[in-house]
Amino acid sequence: MVIVKRKQLTLGERLYLPEIVRGLSITVRKMFAKRATRQYPEEPLVTTAVTRGQPRLAMNPDQTLRCVSCGMCEAACPAYAITIDAHEVEREIEREPEHFEIDMLRCILCGFCEEACPKEAIWMSDELELADYTRASLVYKLDRLVRPVSQLQGRIDYIEEINRRWNN
Amino acid sequence: MTVLLATLLKVLVIFGCLISAAGISTLAERKISAWIQLRRGPNRVGPFGLLQPLADGIKFMFKEEFVPPGKSRFLFILAPALAAVPAMMSVAVIPFTGRIAEIDGTPILGSVADLDMGAIFIMAVSGLGVYGIILGGWASNSKYPLLGGLRAAAQMISYELSMILIILAIVAMSGTLNLREIADAQNDHTLLGFLPAWNVFLQPLAFVLFVICTFAETNRHPFDFAECESELVGGFHTEYSSMKFALFFIGEYCAMIVMACLTTTLFLGGASVPFWAEAPWFIGLGSFVFKAAAFMFLFIWVRWSLPRFRYDQLMALGWKVFLPLAITNIFITGLVLAL
Numbered sequence: 053m054v055i056v057k058r059k060q061l062t063l064g065e066r067l068y069l070p071e072i073v074r075g076l077s078i079t080v081r082k083m084f085a086k087r088a089t090r091q092y093p094e095e096p097l098v099t100t101a102v103t104r105g106q107p108r109l110a111m112n113p114d115q116t117l118r119c120v121s122c123g124m125c126e127a128a129c130p131a132y133a134i135t136i137d138a139h140e141v142e143r144e145i146e147r148e149p150e151h152f153e154i155d156m157l158r159c160i161l162c163g164f165c166e167e168a169c170p171k172e173a174i175w176m177s178d179e180l181e182l183a184d185y186t187r188a189s190l191v192y193k194l195d196r197l198v199r200p201v202s203q204l205q206g207r208i209d210y211i212e213e214i215n216r217r218w219n220n
Numbered sequence: 221m222t223v224l225l226a227t228l229l230k231v232l233v234i235f236g237c238l239i240s241a242a243g244i245s246t247l248a249e250r251k252i253s254a255w256i257q258l259r260r261g262p263n264r265v266g267p268f269g270l271l272q273p274l275a276d277g278i279k280f281m282f283k284e285e286f287v288p289p290g291k292s293r294f295l296f297i298l299a300p301a302l303a304a305v306p307a308m309m310s311v312a313v314i315p316f317t318g319r320i321a322e323i324d325g326t327p328i329l330g331s332v333a334d335l336d337m338g339a340i341f342i343m344a345v346s347g348l349g350v351y352g353i354i355l356g357g358w359a360s361n362s363k364y365p366l367l368g369g370l371r372a373a374a375q376m377i378s379y380e381l382s383m384i385l386i387i388l389a390i391v392a393m394s395g396t397l398n399l400r401e402i403a404d405a406q407n408d409h410t411l412l413g414f415l416p417a418w419n420v421f422l423q424p425l426a427f428v429l430f431v432i433c434t435f436a437e438t439n440r441h442p443f444d445f446a447e448c449e450s451e452l453v454g455g456f457h458t459e460y461s462s463m464k465f466a467l468f469f470i471g472e473y474c475a476m477i478v479m480a481c482l483t484t485t486l487f488l489g490g491a492s493v494p495f496w497a498e499a500p501w502f503i504g505l506g507s508f509v510f511k512a513a514a515f516m517f518l519f520i521w522v523r524w525s526l527p528r529f530r531y532d533q534l535m536a537l538g539w540k541v542f543l544p545l546a547i548t549n550i551f552i553t554g555l556v557l558a559l
């Protein structure tokens with residue numbers, strides 16, 4: 053059996069008014085406390101290398117893609133968001149994606165593609181905003197996926213650091 | 221003729237100000253609640269969100285009107301008007317300031333109607349507001365609104381009684397029912413040489429009781445049993461939509477404003493400015509608005525600080541605490557006056 057001990061209220065507490073005044077003083081102090089709200093579009097989110105935003109394809113400084121269309125990311129993707137069509141090229145790597153699509157509406161930003169890629173070609177960028185009027189326009193093609201390596205460097209360094217820690 | 225025109229002008233100005241003040245109060249309510257909860261509140265419409273009430277009004281107009289089938293359509297539509305009109309009417313006797321001007325020997329006073337029984341008028345008329353709520357609850361043909369309406373009625377009756385008894389004590393002290401004279405009576409001398417002789421200092425118990433009664437009277441938190449969301453969905457206005465819903469709210473805020481003005485008049489010396497007996501009328505008006513606004517702030521502040529009472533606690537408080545205290549207060553006042 054549970055016996056709940058009722059706390060004996062003091063006269064001040066039973067009068068209720070002093071307690072009301074105490075409560076009111078708390079709320080009025082909160083009125084001048086620091087706001088927790090961020091004014092989103094004007095104050096953008098703070099992103100760091102840890103931020104796992106939308107996946108992007110890295111482009112070398114000589115304007116070539118790193119991706120060799122191996123399909124590892126396509127296979128790793130749990131949301132079936134990636135679709136790749138390969139074609140052959142004259143470069144050393146011989147293959148390149150002809151079409152590379154990521155359906156951003158399907159992508160769950162899990163980062164498996166980044167982990168799976170053997171060529172360090174796909175990275176989770178710090179881009180987070182996703183809004184448009186049609187579903188079709190949110191299926192990103194190559195032209196909207198490719199980013200110069202320099203833009204993704206922060207993330208690349210961070211992942212390398214993590215990997216080094218794991219491998220030692 | 222000019223006197224008539226001046227009165228007409230006063231009616232228009234005071235009515236306009238009341239409605240705008242109700243709008244501003246809704247914004248203040250949202251802003252202050254946000255500040256208390258560490259949010260920012262509406263700040264997208266106009267600078268600091270100042271045009272928000274306007275946007276809300278337009279939104280209300282374009283909302284779909286829905287009338288639930290079953291009960292009388294006429295009563296359903298009548299109810300919001302009945303809730304809003306008394307609150308707007310009772311503002312007529314509030315003396316916002318002293319004498320403004322004199323035309324042909326007739327003084328133009330700071331109230332629309334300088335009634336000799338202003339205190340009774342205001343209690344009678346503002347008490348009518350509850351009919352709108354009961355009617356709205358009944359005509360909605362739904363159980364929650366009905367319960368809300370009944371609660372509002374029971375609550376009004378319980379607290380109106382104490383309220384009138386408290387006012388009686390004030391009336392006994394100033395010897396008049398005219399609100400302007402009650403306000404003036406507080407300004408003709410000082411207490412202990414420095415305090416203005418406002419009733420809040422002469423009758424502190426009555427003041428506290430009266431302020432709490434105004435909360436119950438206007439169905440405000442922590443006594444908002446008529447609409448108590450956690451138990452009754454939305455209470456009496458559950459079935460209302462669009463402008464009819466808005467009208468209930470305008471009525472509620474007007475009632476709050478009237479009660480704030482009434483408290484100012486009865487307890488804070490109305491339009492007087494401490495230590496400046498000969499203040500011109502516009503200074504007095506400013507002082508009045510300032511005091512009333514402070515009470516409006518109190519209304520909002522309390523709403524966002526306290527939890528709601530339980531219904532039986534409300535009734536027990538009204539009948540077992542407030543009524544005896546109010547009666548005691550009258551007796552003490554009578555004794556002191558007789559001595």
Ligand code: SF4
Pocket residue numbers: 107125128129130131132133134154158159160161162163164165166
């Ligand atoms: S982040 Fe995850 S869901 Fe998105 S494309 Fe990569 S593997 Fe697929």
Ligand code: SF4
Pocket residue numbers: 118119120121122123124125126136168169170171172173174
């Ligand atoms: S895993 Fe890397 S290299 Fe392979 S297809 Fe995906 S992005 Fe290209």
